[in-house]
Amino acid sequence: MNIFVPLIEQMKAQIASKDPWFSLEFFPPKTMEGAYDLFQRMKILAQGQPLFCDVTWHPSNQPGNMEKPTSSMCVASTMLNYLNIQTMLHVTCCHQPKQNIKEHLITAKKQGIRNILALRGDSLPGQEWNPKDNDLTHAKDFVKFIKDEHEDHFVIAVAGYPVGHPECPSYEDDLRYLKEKVDAGADFVISQLFFDVKTFINFVADCRKFKITCPIIPGILPIQSYDSLRHISKLAKLEVPKNIVDTIQPIKDNDEAIRNFGIFQAVEMCRALLNSDHAPGLHFYTLNRDYATNSILKQLGLLTADIQRTLPWKPSANYARMDEEIRPIFWNLRPQSYIYRTSNWDNFPNGRWGNSSLASFGNLTDYYMFYLNQPPKTELLKMWGTRLEEEQDVWNVFKLYITGETNENGIKVSMIPWHDDALSPETSLIAKELASLNSQGVLTINSQPAINGLPSSDPVFGWGNPNGYVYQKAYLEFFVSKEKAEILNKILLKYPQVNYNIVNSQGDINYSNCDETQPIAVTWGVFPGQEILQPTVVDPIAFNIWKQEAFDLWKTNWGNLYPPKSESQNIINYFHDNYLLVNLVDNEFTKPTCLWTITAKMLAGEKN
Structure with missing residues (x-):
């Protein structure tokens, strides 16, 4: 605390x-x-x-x-x-x-x-x-x-x-x-x-x-x-x-x-x-x-080196949020949006994440914070494409963001609408797999590798007090076509150790094997003399709040860069209307994750 x-x-x-x-x-x-x-x-x-x-x-x-x-x-x-x-x-x-x-x-x-x-x-x-x-x-x-x-x-x-x-x-x-x-x-x-x-x-x-x-x-x-x-x-x-x-x-x-x-x-x-x-x-x-x-x-010599993180995410400097210890993982790469949407809360989770049906998340509006990490339109178009002609053009933007390579304009894709901040160092451990998925139309927006009991002082994964141990389950969140999502839904029946949520923008397609009111800890730490901390969770109710934001970003932060009803805007709108948002949690964190196997089967078209 x-x-x-x-x-x-x-x-x-x-x-x-x-x-x-x-x-x-x-x-x-x-x-x-x-x-x-x-x-x-x-x-x-x-x-x-x-x-x-x-x-x-x-x-x-x-x-x-x-x-x-x-x-x-x-x-x-x-x-x-x-x-x-x-x-x-x-x-x-x-x-x-x-x-x-x-x-x-x-x-x-x-x-x-x-x-x-x-x-x-x-x-x-x-x-x-x-x-x-x-x-x-x-x-x-x-x-x-x-x-x-x-x-x-x-x-x-x-x-x-x-x-x-x-x-x-x-x-x-x-x-x-x-x-x-x-x-x-x-x-x-x-x-x-x-x-x-x-x-x-x-x-x-x-x-x-x-x-x-x-x-x-x-x-x-x-x-x-x-x-x-x-x-x-x-x-x-x-x-x-x-x-x-x-x-x-x-x-x-x-x-x-x-x-x-x-x-x-x-x-x-x-x-x-x-x-x-x-x-x-x-x-x-x-x-x-x-x-x-x-x-x-x-x-x-006054520039302090990075100090040990107190939590996997950076706590707010606002005294009113000092006791906050837990957040849903969905906003992991959009922390400013999460702070904005929870700014009217009187109390913040401390110790355990409760039933989020009781929490009032603020609406996503065109609030002033959007300009905080949003470069001028001309710079965004250079990164994301002045003209989009097919779905693969969008896939390539996601892939280049992961690899750090330059696009045809000689520009690095340093951000995408779903990320406020740069990729975390731990992403480099799974960058090869993520780049491969994105190049095939599995558009990843959030992920973490599995970690089984690393010291809390670890330079990449460590957080919290000294002499502790940190853990995390493999997590993967992405947009994918409706056809591939339907295949994935059937494949997942063979993997009971994986929790999942699959939803479209309209909400009329919604597959899940999660207890609706039961959050799942995906990051936790064990430290001397204190309770186990679980600073990030997957929560189905919060996911359905996040999913609306995740889909809206296609149009508000990307599609609106192009003239109305232009070919480029129509392509972006297609992703909003026809792709589904998926999150996967591999609860078996002591073994190599099966998520890469599952997504490979999905891409191969396995149906049985």
Whole structure:
């Protein structure tokens, strides 16, 4: 069972262990295409295990705009709930009535967000701010408001200015204001960017003299271009040191040279900070780019290797789902869809999967998460075919996805509609068999090999606590023609150790030998001192919910790429209307699976 630990407690534990860590900042994109690019970069950087990531506040955020995919709230929610990253949301009180801020905090709480960077914010150019008597006019008032409204639900960060806020009468006055923000309830401080290590070290020392004892995290901005440096330093009203200006002036038109210098300069500064004992971690202003920050983290040795999985699937970072231990295997490769469809659940399975007829799965709609892993239409057509002429063209797409080979356009098929993520490493063990099936019209969308008691530390199959053992039954899920499905249904009568479900899109063909209300464990683990865990199951009721999604993806994510009633769209629609969805579970996990024999007989046309 996972136990929720507030971000500030995680931070203090890292500080006590003297293990350096990092966090990342992003800003909301302006377009859907920008959102897609942003989430790809987030996924790349998140592989390094940041302590948290945060999303800046856009002035256009209003209560009625929170559902827009490009809003700060939506980006933060996506980061937390679908990318499984500990998330912090910036919120500013400038130009906002108190009621708006109240609604923002309530929405953040509903989304599972537990961390807020409370800022006053700045007026937009040409817009004068005339706050009313009950408005929040300073960050310290905002911090107190959060505490009054939500007590300790939110971990609160505030901004610190190593050379003083540009609007403050003096550096000492700004330190007093920072002290007031912390006394009002802020848990830690993130500094504004700076270019000299001594500036930050002196700032921390001065903060301690003012009895500001909470963690203070340095904000690092890698220099990535001449124009961006000028723009950001102007916004922050910071003077760039002369030695940096002298270095980049001769190369200002060479972006690659400036980026390489920026990486070098940031690495040197970060090393000095970490060696100074004044910086327990590093907060990077990424500017929504991954190359520079990734390079810096690699040189600093802060990119954590893949840690031991706690479950076969990645648990959500949302505190409301911390006890979740079991999921149906059908959504194994579409975890974001599963999270979306179960987002309104009050309780999540812990220990055993119950009767899913009592569970209310949300409907599959054209929700904003579809763009998360959906490249532009032009890229998808290059992968899946600009023109489809026969069924075999579709079979080939599935085969190439398994083999990793390029298609006739020289493009790798890096995804198919039924997979949110890349193929898991364990698929390589059965890739030859899967590729053969797909080339013959057995279109596989989910599978796993049988495993009999491997150590829980195994690099491919391992999960859970140390000194345990993990098991799994061979599982195979695929689309196949009606004719082959009918043959398969008869062959399966000879294999009582195999559980199966076979269904068409309309639901009027439905073959199964499973108990309708009894789930079947397909993955489980045995660990010292605790009950057996069964984190993935095959459940007939949940399968009939999944099957509707699985069939709909033919049309929504593939068929809609083509003109209505075109030859290509008609071919995709044919698969939706005439192929059946099958899942097979071989319960004899101690022997080589019989599933390859069964499917070979099906393809050979055996009927008796």
